[in-house]
Amino acid sequence: MPMEELPDLGRLSLAEIAALVEQRRLPPVEQWNPAHCGDSEMRIARDGTWFHQGSPIGRVAMVRLFSTILRREDDGRYVLVTPVEKLDIAVEDAPFVAVEMKAEGDGRDARLAFRLNIGDLVTAGPDHPLRFADGEDGPRPYLHVRGRLEALVGRAVYYELAERALAGDDATPGVWSDGAFFALDAAA
CATH class of the missing domain: 3.10.540.10 (duf1285 like domain)
Structure with a gap:
């Protein structure tokens, strides 16, 4: 097949x-x-x-x-x-890895879609939040996929997220997607 x-x-x-x-x-x-x-x-x-x-x-x-x-x-x-x-x-960490991101729009109107290493597509938002955790090797972003399953956002994709977050004019660096704001800081 x-x-x-x-x-x-x-x-x-x-x-x-x-x-x-x-x-x-x-x-x-x-x-x-x-x-x-x-x-x-x-x-x-x-x-x-x-x-x-x-x-x-x-x-x-x-x-x-x-x-x-x-x-x-x-x-x-x-x-x-x-x-x-x-x-x-x-x-070992998360069962999936977000390996590619597509962004449309800016600020509150932005939408971020991710491709996982298994081919699934997930759009970050209220039902699929991004979270940032502190790790030994620096911040580790995760995307909720389904149920209790998450994807670790790959390093290259994380750099794209960080670039968007730092380019924004929000008081706290972060990214918007599908009407939800996700602070880049693990403590926020």
């Missing part, structure tokens, strides 16, 4: 991105509560690479499929869940 081609984010308007997001249907993993079955022997590295038994999973379609059944539990553990089984998966 051929893998669907990912759309070119640079050629899409944010309205077209929103339409693509609406078309994507994900399994209702939050409704599934099977018994815990064990460990998947899988790990997601900080850079977004998925591993099984220590080897990288090279098939992008397989990673995309697994990403649709990923869930974060109330206790913070990550699991792969189906209607009949639940398996632990180790996640």
